[in-house]
Amino acid sequence: MAEQNFVDYVKICCRSGAGGPGSIHFLRDRKNPKGGPDGGDGGRGGHIILRGNRNIWTLLALKYRKHVVAEPGVPGKDNNKTGAFGEDVILEVPLGTVAKDAETGEVHFEITKDGETHILVSGGRGGLGNSHFKSPTNQTPRYAQPGEPGKEEWKILELKVLADVGLVGFPNAGKSTLLSVVTAAKPKIASYPFTTLVPNLGIVPYRDMRSFVMADIPGIIENAHEGKGLGHRFLRHIERNATLLFMIPCDTENIKKEYDILLNELRMYNEELLDKPRVLAITKSDLIDEELREMLRQEIPADVPYLFISAVAQQGLDELKDMLWETFHVGEENVAEEQPRKGLAFEEEE
Numbered sequence: 001m002a003e004q005n006f007v008d009y010v011k012i013c014c015r016s017g018a019g020g021p022g023s024i025h026f027l028r029d030r031k032n033p034k035g036g037p038d039g040g041d042g043g044r045g046g047h048i049i050l051r052g053n054r055n056i057w058t059l060l061a062l063k064y065r066k067h068v069v070a071e072p073g074v075p076g077k078d079n080n081k082t083g084a085f086g087e088d089v090i091l092e093v094p095l096g097t098v099a100k101d102a103e104t105g106e107v108h109f110e111i112t113k114d115g116e117t118h119i120l121v122s123g124g125r126g127g128l129g130n131s132h133f134k135s136p137t138n139q140t141p142r143y144a145q146p147g148e149p150g151k152e153e154w155k156i157l158e159l160k161v162l163a164d165v166g167l168v169g170f171p172n173a174g175k176s177t178l179l180s181v182v183t184a185a186k187p188k189i190a191s192y193p194f195t196t197l198v199p200n201l202g203i204v205p206y207r208d209m210r211s212f213v214m215a216d217i218p219g220i221i222e223n224a225h226e227g228k229g230l231g232h233r234f235l236r237h238i239e240r241n242a243t244l245l246f247m248i249p250c251d252t253e254n255i256k257k258e259y260d261i262l263l264n265e266l267r268m269y270n271e272e273l274l275d276k277p278r279v280l281a282i283t284k285s286d287l288i289d290e291e292l293r294e295m296l297r298q299e300i301p302a303d304v305p306y307l308f309i310s311a312v313a314q315q316g317l318d319e320l321k322d323m324l325w326e327t328f329h330v331g332e333e334n335v336a337e338e339q340p341r342k343g344l345a346f347e348e349e350e
Ligand SMILES: Nc1nc2c(ncn2[C@@H]2O[C@H](COP(=O)(O)OP(=O)(O)OP(=O)(O)O)[C@@H](O)[C@H]2O)c(=O)[nH]1
Pocket: 169, 170, 171, 172, 173, 174, 175, 176, 177, 178, 188, 189, 190, 191, 192, 193, 194, 195, 196, 197, 217, 218, 219, 220, 283, 284, 285, 286, 287, 309, 310, 311, 312, 313
């Protein structure tokens, strides 16, 4: 169920508001039968703005909202009154949303903080009223600027999941099972490969009311970078994870070999993934006894901290959480948890 609700890509048509036209007006009253021009400026058209919201996890809300239209600015008025701005449309998006132009693919910006805002499509400027055009040679300008038109543009919003731990493993390694045991998430679990088709996220409660986010992604196989299996495009979801948790079942023929294949697939996707801290979990350890564990220890790669776990028998899970927490919170104790709410990242006109 949760799987269908995870939307990490939307294409939307945005139309910002047109600027209001400037006004053509002359002051006329009993005292000033021939007063000067006093037409005010038109108001700016509404922007389309994205705002980061840490409580939203997917782009689902935008999936069915193909057209996003902001209001036009109000025309200028007499007495040099500026028209009201068109109302902006503010779209709340999850942290990790990347905004791109659909035609050129150009990346506009990325939302990473709660409350962070960026203008996706700006509204048209309001036109100047006729009072601006008075000159020594023309005291009664009978024209004003029209408002700038709004812009209609297609945009792509893409979500890179921001989690603390990303699960990396072959299909059937037990990734979703682990997520279902240490978080409240209810991913689909089954004994066939590629059960997970889209990422699942869960929040892992940790000691002292702390927590971290875990991202379960579809399984990776050898040559995923050539499109084998589900390919490796899901790796983009773990690009931003602080720590990668490699998961290899204890009954795997050659743990070292599987570990190297996974490392290589990460490398083929983005070499920087290899700079992240890694932890290796040997999963389904309820299937083996101490003697077998001892044998397996010989073939475990030396360059990574590891431990034996069993999600089903709930073994080694507290130790695993400790190990993970250590990797991304070393030296960070006492750092304020809350991100300060950032003010608007754009300048209002005037
Ligand atoms: N004995 C045992 N079986 C487990 C354990 N964890 C998972 N399994 C079984 O392994 C199979 C695969 O589990 P999943 O959690 O769906 O594996 P996955 O890594 O998410 O697989 P994909 O989504 O296909 O990539 C299921 O039949 C699980 O019941 C465990 O700790 N012990």
